[in-house]
Amino acid sequence: MVRARYQQPLARPNIKTRLRSYLRDHVRVFLFSLGKLYRTPFATTFTLLMIAVALALPACLYVLLNNLQTVTHKWDDTGQISLFLHTGTSEQTVEQLKNELTEHKQVGNVDYVPAELALREFQDRSEFGELLAGLPSNPLPPTLIVTPIDSAKQSDSLNKLKKEFQSIANVERVQLDMQWLQRLQAITNIIHRAITAIGIMLSLSVLLVVGNSIRLDIENRRAEIEVTKLIGATDRFIRRPFLYSGMWFGLLGGILALLLVFIVLLVIRQPAQDLIGLYNSDFKLMLPSFVQSVSLIGSSIILGIFGSWLAVGHHIAKIQPS
């Protein structure tokens, strides 16, 4: 038997080489996983559309809600407080009260509507004019209309002002013309919660969609995974292309979702502006901002990676060479 010369084994590459190969492998897998999606156009389109629809729905609702909130905020600005004084309060007292109120730190402007003026306006505007004219005395009280300064226009401080004004002598009743706005705000809060819940559920469905296509991909590549494991590939090496696939699903699905959001909003833009226009508002439907667009795509990418991570963690460990 020929005595063997011992073959010089390949030295393990040094850390620098390994690091560079590691990065090279990331770049390779980055492109490889994109190519893989490109080579299965039907399945890829299907998955991407499912992701896009699941994300576009809550995103559209969110943008619409955002618009609604800016509209109601604008209406907030008109927040005024009406102080109805006792009937028969003398002009002098009213004038004094008006001056006191004007000096209040949180009050911007005070208008005085004498009882006679209020009556005349009411007669002009309503059909009860003649009926009112038949009354022996003016039933309407003199009124002070207080417009608070801008910083005091949140409902909290408005309510505080209301309480404060109620304790003033001569003031019979204080009315905040805000109640319907508060109701609207309560409703938008509910809608906000509902959209968040829908968003969470549909995000979950994105996880499942991505996880499922990655699972199928792993199943199709069972033989390849077995071989690479047998050659000495670590689980991390095997996981990498699937995680990148998930990333691509997220990125492309997110872009598609954003596109859908823009299409939907542009379609409803004109009718929505017409509707709000009826309320005498120069309303312009806002499209998603840059930050909102980026966060939509960003969360889509995170969902994609997380979805594939769930599938990969479960299935790759199960595949062992046999």
Added chain:
Amino acid sequence: MIEMQNITKRYPGNREALTHLNLTIEQGEMAFLTGPSGAGKSTLLKLIAAIERPTRGQIFINRKNITRIPKRKVPSLRRHMGVVFQDHHLLHDRNVFDNVSLPLQIAGFAQVDINRRVRAALDKVDLLDKEQMMPITLSGGEQQRVGIARAVVHKPAILLADEPTGNLDPELSAEIMRLFSEFNQVGVTVLIASHDLELIKRMQKRIIRLCAGECVDSQSL
């Protein structure tokens, strides 16, 4: 190089594939593993590659006990081996070059080294002109040679082969065996499972005959 002490492997269902087997293969040795199907040839190779764990007994590779090697250390153990399969297990979505370079990519070699080593390995199996071809376009013998190139490209100390000539005609089989003995001549420890007795007798190497899970005959030349 490979030492098995009192190895018993029992599969679920109480089927015993190997029973109290003792076997030592020296560094630089070339040996054939033969016996009827079901004698435990494949099981023995699987135990060496840590695909299966023994039920009892100990396995040493290069004096390291791998009997209870933790999962995360299995990849690095396998990088010291080359494995050749009967159905070559090539990846059909990439060309010959990329198939052969896989072990080097996994181990993180620099691209220049990969190019050099892959060409050397392909040259060795005489397929240098086919590096850009897809495996599916090659003949059975050529595919098996690609599989061998992939098994030796990282210069493993141990080369395992499970029926590497199972699907080949006698002429091609002899050529494959000649390749294995060439690797053995540069110092690689080679263990080949085969039932082709005619062929392995001609090779004039050690033959380990397995029968019903026991090592009944080990003749050294």
